[in-house]
Amino acid sequence: MTAALHTQDLGKRYRGRWALRGCTLTVPPGRVAGLVGPNGAGKSTLLQLAVGLLRPSAGTVEVLGGPPAHDPEQLARVGYVAQDTPVYAALSVREHLRFGAWLNPRWDNELAGRRIAQLDLDPGQRAGKLSGGQRAQLALTLALAKRPGLLILDEPVASLDPLARREFLRHLMEAVAEHEVSVLLSSHLVTDLERVCDYLIVLAAGHVQVTGEVEQLLATHHRLTGPRRDPAAMPGGQQVIEASHTDRQSTLIVRSEGPIHDPAWTVGQLSLEDVVLAYMGQANCAGQASRSGLEAVR
Amino acid sequence: MIRFTLRQFRASAATAYAAMAVIAIVLAVTGPRLAHYYDAHVVGCQAAGNCNAVTETFLGFYHAVQASLGPVLLVLPALIGIFWGAPLLAHELETGTFRLAWTQSLTRNRWLAVKMGVGGLAAMAAAGLLSLMVTWWFSPLDRWNGNRFTPAMFGERGIVPIGYAAFAFAFGVVGGLLIRRTVPAMAATLVAYLAARLGMTYLVRPHLMTPLRVTTAVLLGGKNGAAPASASTLNPQDWVLASNTINAAGHVIGQDGTITVNGTQGIMFATGPGGVSLAGVGRCPNIPAGTVPGRDPHSSSLLQACITRLGIRQELVYQPISRYWAFQGLELAIFLAAALALAGICFWWVRRRLT
Numbered sequence: 001m002t003a004a005l006h007t008q009d010l011g012k013r014y015r016g017r018w019a020l021r022g023c024t025l026t027v028p029p030g031r032v033a034g035l036v037g038p039n040g041a042g043k044s045t046l047l048q049l050a051v052g053l054l055r056p057s058a059g060t061v062e063v064l065g066g067p068p069a070h071d072p073e074q075l076a077r078v079g080y081v082a083q084d085t086p087v088y089a090a091l092s093v094r095e096h097l098r099f100g101a102w103l104n105p106r107w108d109n110e111l112a113g114r115r116i117a118q119l120d121l122d123p124g125q126r127a128g129k130l131s132g133g134q135r136a137q138l139a140l141t142l143a144l145a146k147r148p149g150l151l152i153l154d155e156p157v158a159s160l161d162p163l164a165r166r167e168f169l170r171h172l173m174e175a176v177a178e179h180e181v182s183v184l185l186s187s188h189l190v191t192d193l194e195r196v197c198d199y200l201i202v203l204a205a206g207h208v209q210v211t212g213e214v215e216q217l218l219a220t221h222h223r224l225t226g227p228r229r230d231p232a233a234m235p236g237g238q239q240v241i242e243a244s245h246t247d248r249q250s251t252l253i254v255r256s257e258g259p260i261h262d263p264a265w266t267v268g269q270l271s272l273e274d275v276v277l278a279y280m281g282q283a284n285c286a287g288q289a290s291r292s293g294l295e296a297v298r
Numbered sequence: 299m300i301r302f303t304l305r306q307f308r309a310s311a312a313t314a315y316a317a318m319a320v321i322a323i324v325l326a327v328t329g330p331r332l333a334h335y336y337d338a339h340v341v342g343c344q345a346a347g348n349c350n351a352v353t354e355t356f357l358g359f360y361h362a363v364q365a366s367l368g369p370v371l372l373v374l375p376a377l378i379g380i381f382w383g384a385p386l387l388a389h390e391l392e393t394g395t396f397r398l399a400w401t402q403s404l405t406r407n408r409w410l411a412v413k414m415g416v417g418g419l420a421a422m423a424a425a426g427l428l429s430l431m432v433t434w435w436f437s438p439l440d441r442w443n444g445n446r447f448t449p450a451m452f453g454e455r456g457i458v459p460i461g462y463a464a465f466a467f468a469f470g471v472v473g474g475l476l477i478r479r480t481v482p483a484m485a486a487t488l489v490a491y492l493a494a495r496l497g498m499t500y501l502v503r504p505h506l507m508t509p510l511r512v513t514t515a516v517l518l519g520g521k522n523g524a525a526p527a528s529a530s531t532l533n534p535q536d537w538v539l540a541s542n543t544i545n546a547a548g549h550v551i552g553q554d555g556t557i558t559v560n561g562t563q564g565i566m567f568a569t570g571p572g573g574v575s576l577a578g579v580g581r582c583p584n585i586p587a588g589t590v591p592g593r594d595p596h597s598s599s600l601l602q603a604c605i606t607r608l609g610i611r612q613e614l615v616y617q618p619i620s621r622y623w624a625f626q627g628l629e630l631a632i633f634l635a636a637a638l639a640l641a642g643i644c645f646w647w648v649r650r651r652l653t
Contacts, residue, residue, distance in 0.1 A: 051401050069400070076403035086394035088306070095305065102302050139398070146403070196448035 002065035004029045004182040005050055009203050011058035012045045019045040021206045023059070027184060027199060029149075029293045032176060034193030035186035036276055037203035044083055046203065047154045050184070051080045075103055079143030079181075083154040085136045089128030093121050093199040096138060097145070111179075112145035115171075133164030137171065142177050151176075153185035157192055169196050190273040202276050204283035211238045214272060221275045223262055223268035224252045235262075242278040253278040299404055299412040308379055311420055312353050318424060321370065322431055329435045335359060336438035351579045356442065364439070367432050368454045374428055375462035376491045378421045383470020384483035386417055387644075388557045391478045414641055418467055421428045425463030429456065444535040447622050449499045461633025466491045468640035475647055494636075498629065504539050506628050510618060513611045516543060518565060519603050535619035546609025551578060555612045567601060574601075579608050 005027040012020045020042035028035045035043050048054040049061050052069020061067075066074045093116060101107045116123060120135050121130070127138060136156055143151055153172075157165040173196055176183055187193050193200065198219060202209040210217070221241070228250045231243040238260070242253040247254060253261075253270065260267050270278075317514050340356050343349040345364070390396040400406055421610035422487075432457045440446045454460065469490045475482040514531050532538065543552035556563040559578035574585040583606035 019547035044308070053400060069405070071601060072403045072405060072408075075401065075405070078401070080397070082394060082397035082401075084394060086398050088395055088398075089393065091305070091311075098303050103299060103404055105403055142398070145506075 002029065003027060003062070004031065004033070005063055005184060007046075007049075007057035007059065007060070007061045010046070010049060010056055010061050012042075012049060012054060013057040018057075018206055018207075021047070021058075023203075023208050025201060025208050025211050027182070027211075029064075029182050030180070031199040032173075032183040032185075032197050033195035033199040033201060035184060035201045035203060036190055036193055037150075037186075037209075038280060039188055039261065041188075041203045042206045043188075043203055047080075047152050047186055051078055051152055053161055057137075068074065072105075076146065077149045079146045079151040081136070081139045081143050081151075081156050084159060085132075085139035085156065087130075087135055087138055089126065091127055092123065093125050093127060093130075093138060093213055094123035096125075096142060100142045100262070100273040101176035106147045108147050109147045111147075112141055115141045119171075131164075133160050133168065136160060136164070136168055140168070141264070144179070144181075147179070147191040148181060149181045150184065154181070155186055155188070157187065166191065169245070172196065190276045194272050199271070200276070202278045202279045207283065209283050210275075211278035217271060218270065218277055220257055221253060221255050221270050221278075223270050223274070224250075224254055224260065224265040225266060225268065226250060226262075226265040241275075242281055299409060300416065303412050303416045307382075307416060307420070314378075314382075318428055321367075321428065324363065324477075324518045325367075325431050325435045328363055332359050332435065333438050336441070340438070340442060349616055353442070364433075367435065368451070370433050370453045371459055372426055373427075374425055375421075375459060375466040376488055378424065378463050379466025379470040379487040379491055380484045382417050382421060383467040384469050384474045384487050385480045386413055387648075388474030388478060388480040388483045391474070406648050408647060410645060414468075414471060414644065417471070418464055418637070418641070421463040421467040425456070425459040429454075429459040438589070439474060442534075443566070444619075447535060447537040447617065447619055447625075452503070452629075453495065453499065456623075458626055458629045458633070461630040461637070462491075462495065463638035465494060465633040465640070466638040468644075469494075470638045472643050472647075475644055494633075498632070502632075503625065503629065505615070507617065507621060508624060509539050509615045511613055511615050513544070513613045516565070516605050516610050516612050518576060518598060518605070528621070532614060532616060533619050535622075537617040537619075538614060539617065540613075540615040542613045542615070544611055544613050545579060550613075551610075557610070565605070574604070576604060576608060576610070579610060582607075 003026045005025070007023050007025055010020065010023040011018060020174065023042075023046065035046065037043050037120050050063055050068055051054055052061065052067075052075070062261075063074070064077050066077075068078070069075050088099070091099070097109070097112045097116070100112065101109055115137075119134070119135060119141075121138065130138060136159075140153075140156065143153075156172075157168050160168060169192065172183070172185075175181070185193070194214075198214050199212070200214050201211045226249070228245055228248050231240040231250070231252060234240055234252075234254065237256055237258060239255040240252050241255060253274070327341065335356060339352045343352040379547070387396075390399065399409055433501065436446075436455065440451075440455070445451050466487060470483065470487040473486040473490070474480065477483045512531055541554045542550040543555055543557055545551050552558040552563060554563075556565060557576070557578045559566060567582070568575050568577055573581060573583070573587045575581040582601070584603055584607060585600045
């Protein structure tokens with residue numbers, strides 16, 4: 001099956017600054033993939049490249065096997081909910097559904113109508129008068145009723161209160177289960193994604209830090225606590241992501257495909273958030289290291 | 299997409315067309331009366347050669363309508379550019395809804411083509427209809443005044459308003475696209491529209507076709523000592539660009555049949571010990587010394603003979619009224635071409651730069 005998203009060395013530069021660089025990743029189809037990273041990590045840029053709102057400065061991007069936004073057919077296969085869920089403030093909910101029906105050949109009017117009824121939205125209400133949560137739900141309805149093969153959501157819950165957040169994600173999951181659509185959604189909060197995602201991409205400082213199945217990530221990352229030692233001296237196959245030391249003790253977060261046998265270590269479980277934060281921290285250090293390296297050269 | 303664009307456009311288009319409907323009603327009521335007065339009284343008095351009383355009534359007919367119609371047609375394209383053109387893309391960019399529109403199942407090119415097509419056609423239709431109404435309503439007055447070719451009137455009649463509207467709309471769209479904010483784009487549109495209209499009227503239009511020139515004799519006896527020649531030589535509807543007094547070598551030495559000497563305009567003769575001379579030109583050897591210019595009919599004819607002898611003539615530079623529709627067509631074509639070029643920039647920008 002073709003990948004939901006495949007990028008090769010993808011990069012985007014704005015006025016000389018790289019927002020995303022050297023991004024190579026593959027999101028398999030049928031997953032709910034989470035894209036997580038701090039603010040300004042390049043998440044929006046990556047998603048906008050995937051829907052064709054942006055054009056790459058370097059590398060290639062393919063969505064469901066085709067170049068993004070290349071033609072109406074390709075556009076019809078990808079649903080997108082943009083950051084801050086823009087809708088036409090002057091148009092009513094009903095008119096938004098008409099808008100969707102006019103502009104999308106595979107529009108599922110029955111689905112759209114049912115969702116609006118479930119959400120208890122007044123079809124005559126102007127979209128500008130909706131609450132943030134309702135607006136996000138309307139935007140999701142538009143994207144879902146398009147019946148896309150891949151649904152891309154850019155920080156859909158960032159501006160919602162915790163209750164609306166949970167509601168939104170619950171509706172999203174119901175729709176995914178019902179319509180077998182691949183999903184790629186971004187957030188700067190792991191907790192949002194933890195609940196719904198089975199695949200994870202960690203993006204920081206414009207680079208992909210790690211990608212993989214959530215279960216796989218949890219199974220292969222460990223917290224090791226033991227007597228102080230140099231992280232560089234770890235055996236092959238054990239990649240140190242994060243290391244912190246006291247005078248006597250070292251705490252390492254390592255990635256290892258195999259089990260850890262060294263009896264000197266106490267092996268601890270990691271939450272998904274721990275793994276993500278470790279990778280973000282690593283990116284941060286790498287960034288600082290490269291900067292100080294440059295200064296040394298100067 | 300067409301239906302959706304019409305839906306988005308509905309409110310602003312309804313406002314404009316409602317205003318036009320009101321104007322149409324006013325004109326439909328008053329226009330036939332004006333035409334009737336022209337047919338019943340002006341035509342007759344012209345034949346009789348005594349029109350003073352009739353003209354005053356005629357030119358004062360529906361004065362408020364007369365005074366406001368022209369400005370309405372002047373302002374309409376600016377309003378179209380400001381309220382239809384500038385927000386067309388700027389509003390979508392400002393509110394982020396372009397992200398929603400561009401991820402539906404249609405390409406950006408088609409999206410833009412429909413938006414610009416619907417808006418542009420509505421703009422041209424509005425200007426065309428209003429101009430048609432104004433041109434029709436004013437036709438009896440224009441026949442009397444004969445001034446529809448003058449810079450003040452040219453843009454308020456005929457087909458050129460269509461071009462102005464298309465240009466203002468396209469400029470508004472481009473401005474909104476490049477500035478990405480509605481209000482500054484509106485201001486830029488207003489400035490560009492005024493600049494285009496003024497530049498066209500005073501810098502470009504007089505030279506669209508090589509003007510004709512006609513020279514006539516300078517005749518004594520009018521204002522400042524000379525009678526202007528245009529009334530007699532040209533069709534009163536012709537557009538006179540310049541009326542120069544030229545000497546035998548063809549150099550311009552004054553305006554309107556007068557000679558400019560040290561900033562004073564007129565036909566001035568000086569009497570000195572060497573006889574009579576024409577100020578600013580030269581001596582009049584045909585006038586015997588001692589003659590006092592202008593004292594009697596005989597001396598006047600001597601002075602006239604001197605002017606003729608010195609080769610002083612009046613030259614009129616003008617565009618004949620027969621070129622009126624050629625000028626209308628040319629100016630319409632120029633503004634439509636500019637609008638198309640601006641639309642081209644929009645497509646290029648949306649496809650290449652806005653990514």
